[in-house]
Structures are given as C-alpha cells and as structure tokens.
Amino acid sequence: MKITYIAHSGFLVELAHTLFLFDYYQGEIPALPPEKPLYVFASHRHPDHFNPEIFGLARDRENSFFVLSHDIWRSRVPEELRERTAHLKAGTRWQRDGVEADTLRSTDEGVAFLVRAEGKAFYHAGDLNDWRWDGESENWNRGMAEKFRRYIEPLREVDLDAAFVPLDPRQEEHYALGLDYFLTLADYRDPKRGAKKIFPMHCWDEYGIIDRWLSEHPDFPGRERIVKINVRGESFTL
Numbered sequence: 001m002k003i004t005y006i007a008h009s010g011f012l013v014e015l016a017h018t019l020f021l022f023d024y025y026q027g028e029i030p031a032l033p034p035e036k037p038l039y040v041f042a043s044h045r046h047p048d049h050f051n052p053e054i055f056g057l058a059r060d061r062e063n064s065f066f067v068l069s070h071d072i073w074r075s076r077v078p079e080e081l082r083e084r085t086a087h088l089k090a091g092t093r094w095q096r097d098g099v100e101a102d103t104l105r106s107t108d109e110g111v112a113f114l115v116r117a118e119g120k121a122f123y124h125a126g127d128l129n130d131w132r133w134d135g136e137s138e139n140w141n142r143g144m145a146e147k148f149r150r151y152i153e154p155l156r157e158v159d160l161d162a163a164f165v166p167l168d169p170r171q172e173e174h175y176a177l178g179l180d181y182f183l184t185l186a187d188y189r190d191p192k193r194g195a196k197k198i199f200p201m202h203c204w205d206e207y208g209i210i211d212r213w214l215s216e217h218p219d220f221p222g223r224e225r226i227v228k229i230n231v232r233g234e235s236f237t238l
C-alpha cells in the first residue's frame with residue numbers, strides 16, 4: 001500500500017489493484033496506472049476539498065468512479081459521468097466491485113469516509129474535527145466537542161491501515177483536540193489496535209504543526225503511528 005500526500009487534505013492511496021484519491025483541490029497528482037480502477041472521493045464542497053478538475057481524470061479512463069458528499073452540486077458533475085458518480089449522505093454505505101465506503105457525519109460540511117477494499121481499511125476525516133475556536137462562545141464550543149465525539153463514534157475499536165485526520169494550525173492552542181480524541185478510540189498501547197498509520201492533514205502547508213504535536217505529546221499512546229509529512233508530493237509505503 002502506497003500513500004502519496006498531494007496537498008492539504010488530498011491523498012492518493014494505491015493498493016495492489018485499486019486507486020483512491022481523496023479531497024483533491026490542488027497539487028500534482030502522481031501517474032495513475034491505467035489498469036487500476038480509480039475511485040475519487042470528495043468529502044464536501046468547500047474549495048479546499050473539492051475541485052471540479054477531478055472530473056478530468058475520467059477523460060481517458062472508463063474505470064474511474066466518483067464518490068461525493070451529498071452537498072456537492074449534481075450540476076457540477078459532467079453529464080457523461082453522472083452514472084459513475086454517487087452522492088452520499090452521512091450514515092450510508094456504498095459498494096462497488098469489492099470497494100465499500102461508509103460515511104460519517106461531519107462537524108463542518110459533508111461527510112467523512114471509512115473505506116474498505118482488498119482487505120485494507122482507511123479513514124479520511126474530511127472536515128470532521130473538533131473545531132474549537134477562541135472566537136466562538138463556550139456554549140458553541142461545548143456543542144462542537146459533543147457533536148464531534150458523537151459523529152466519530154462509529155470508528156471506535158475499528159482497526160485501520162491508515163487514517164487521515166485534521167491537524168489545523170489556525171486553531172492555535174486547540175489544534176490537537178481532534179487528533180488527541182481520535183487516539184482514544186482504540187487501545188493505542190496495543191500495536192494491533194486502532195490505526196496503523198495516521199497522516200495529519202488540513203495543515204495549510206505548515207508541517208511544523210506535526211512536530212509541535214510530537215513534542216507536546218512525548219508519551220501519548222499511538223504517538224509512533226503519526227506520520228511526519230514534510231512536503232507536497234511525498235510518498236509513503238506501508
């Protein structure tokens with residue numbers, strides 16, 4: 001399994017027989033082996049998660065499919081691709097040719113994805129995160145934390161090969177809330193439990209936020225599963 005970080009929340013996951021592209025909005029997409037079916041996911045319509053350029057990937061390949069959150073306008077999908085496109089609400093399961101995607105509700109727009117294929121499982125959060133902001137009221141922030149914990153609950157005790165989880169420097173001292181909670185959803189002292197690798201994302205190209213998390217969590221269970229991303233285009237073989 002090979003994972004390429006493209007930009008922001010955009011990743012390419014390459015399995016032996018299948019390709020998955022998540023939340024592409026800009027950056028360079030690596031060469032896509034034409035024989036492998038390509039599943040293009042977009043968690044919601046915000047411009048840092050969805051770029052209609054993704055539909056151009058279908059130009060020369062019939063084996064491409066689009067799995068979009070329900071909030072992405074159907075009119076944005078080129079007509080000839082509509083039968084290869086699914087618009088998923090939260091809490092639904094979509095299946096095609098051995099690929100299974102479950103959706104979780106997001107605390108922002110759209111959905112998060114739990115995907116299973118070829119015996120692998122991975123999670124892409126989209127904007128499902130504990131978005132605590134200093135500018136919001138305590139009431140709002142408390143509601144946010146409560147919703148986040150409820151919406152992410154389907155991941156409890158789920159073993160994953162990879163997880164893509166927001167770590168956003170704009171939240172300042174609250175940047176780690178979502179990731180810290182994610183790491184309590186399984187017993188991370190047991191190397192067989194939880195996510196094997198966790199890719200921080202939504203970092204706005206400020207990868208020092210990952211170093212900050214590592215230095216502020218010296219003994220946190222699961223710490224060694226955090227992947228240090230340094231630059232757009234970086235690849236990781238798991």
Ligand SMILES: [Zn+2]
Binds near residue numbers: 046048049202
């Ligand atoms: Zn976003």
